[in-house]
Amino acid sequence: MSADGVTDRRDRILRAASRHFASNHYDKVSTVAIANEAGVNRGWLYHEFGSKRDLYLAVMNRTVRTPTLPSLSGLVASDDLGAAADKVVARWLDEVDSHRESYLALHRVHTGSHSDPVIRGILREMHEGTIDSVLATAMSDPAAAPPAARAVVACFGEFAYQALWEWLESGRLDRSRVQTVLSHALVSLIELVPEVVG
Structure with a gap:
């Protein structure tokens, strides 16, 4: 062959x-x-x-290699943070939609349907990468962020996972509403991180 x-x-x-x-x-x-x-x-x-x-x-x-969140570099410096965040979330939701089955499978693992430590390690690596991406909008060295800052960003990740499930699986939110919810949450997160880091 x-x-x-x-x-x-x-x-x-x-x-x-x-x-x-x-x-x-x-x-x-x-x-x-x-x-x-x-x-x-x-x-x-x-x-x-x-x-x-x-x-x-x-x-x-395969799911982990799918970008979990587009680059947030320069987001804080934009003239309109809300509009910039909305564009980032829209690009992310495009990626999610094109890999719908993989994200649903990932959600099952994320919510505890399987306890394999190797799979948990893959998820942890992905989550830490997303945390670094968000923290990079507020500081030059995300690895130097205090544990509390990483925890706040991790909370956003949990919120985002649930929002995706409400769109992809339960159908209680459509894509437009998920985009609105996550865009506002991302702006709030970006504004909150410096307070936690400081």
């Missing part, structure tokens, strides 16, 4: 796995169902990924 064929097969498996992990708890996901949806036999699935756990990690890694 050509390299393109292998890449296409792997991508089909990952897309199918993302949908299944987003719709079901880890223990309920069937590798047979994933293989059938991807149009491969289960032997190929294990050949490509080794195990169900490795496939799950591949789905999570």
